[in-house]
Amino acid sequence: MDRITAAQVFVEIAQRGSMVAAAEALDMSRAMVTRYLAEMEAWAGARLLHRSTRRLSLSAAGEQTLERCRAMLALAGSMHNASLDPATPQGLLRIASSHWLAQGTLADAVSSFLVHYPLTAIELQVDNRAVNLVQQGIDLAIRITNALEPNQIARRLATCDSMVCAAPAYLAQHGWPQNIQDLSAHNCLTYSYFGKSLWQFSHAGQTSAVAVSGNLSSNESMALLAASIKGVGISLQPRAAVAALIASGQLLQLLPEYQPQQLGVYGIYTSREHMQPALRAMLDHLLEWFAQDPDWRPAESA
Structure with a gap:
């Protein structure tokens, strides 16, 4: 079977938490989704999902495979324009944020970013609840907090007075x-x-x-x-x-x-290794954007 398609199916299942929802999103039969998932598990040599009556969740092997599948799909998507400098920001970024931050700051910052980097696309997911970056397919979560988890990888973008x-x-x-x-x-x-x-x-x-x-x-x-x-x-x-x-x-x-009490404004992501150029450019853009707004304190002044 087509392993690129199998990777796409697996990513959709992981993001949506449901094989039915993945089948609908991909306009594919449930049986075909099941076959592609079996292909991915055979390819990985491990069980990728924990199945319960309510929701599917990733196993440890599934989390690793999900990251590799995303990288494979990103590479496959870039093959149509191999003449581009690989350091050029391009492709889709999924960003999670609270409602107020999205409406009050990020909407303008994202719009400015897209003008500067026309080969990129942004999916802004607005929710006040904490997100699981791996399971929900989020590249970057923007949070105002002083309580980062010890294992979180984050870049301080500004200070919130x-x-x-x-x-x-x-x-x-x-x-x-x-x-x-x-x-x-x-x-x-x-x-x-x-x-x-x-x-x-x-x-x-x-x-x-x-x-x-x-x-x-x-x-x-x-x-x-x-x-x-x-x-x-x-x-x-x-x-x-x-x-x-x-x-x-x-x-x-x-x-x-x-x-x-001052709070930090952080960009939270999954890995410092092999960071896609679009994510790096977005972090740099947000750092500059917050620094230019007088209602925010620059990160270095914290």
Whole structure:
């Protein structure tokens, strides 16, 4: 059987987590998908998938084979224009990001990248949940965090400053907090974590934290921002999300003498070895893009 097609079938199964979904995407019968998968497992000499009643998942051999299949397909796709410099950024990049970051920054950055590198294509997958880069076929995940996993390969692209803010209507009704301890008595809109939310600050060379709570929590910062504008409560938001709203007076900055904990903006990928030129170019482009935006702090200033 055609091993290029078998590799394509295996990649689709891994990305979609279903042989049925892979068959539909490839316009192929389920029986043919099964045959190609069997061919791949025979070729690899190992079981590539764990099968359960709910979902397929990759075995250890499957993860290794998936990376090799992607490399093989990328090579096969480049054969139609062998005259191109192999260092020229080209081909498809799959990028994962949160909703707010995609809408507020990455959409413009990606558009600029595509103008500079017309042989590339971008698939931007927007989701607030963490992604499995290998299983979901993601080349690059952009995340704002200080909690990278020990085995993650990441490049720091920028530093995210945050601001405590509230609408004038909320402050008129509930008063202004005079220090960070006062926040514990206010309706603070929080991200959806287990247990109490701790907002961390630095002031006069000292770090401190305050436990906050309120009547709205969410894993989507845009929902908390919208509620803050409506006067529901106090919110801790990235500077890039609220700078224009504070300038217009829709929101007011609170406790400016206290610096909320800074977070890193990272590009997370699977391997430093054999990095495709398009991915390397995208990381360089994003580093420059964030550095030119005054609402973000350059990575080197962290």
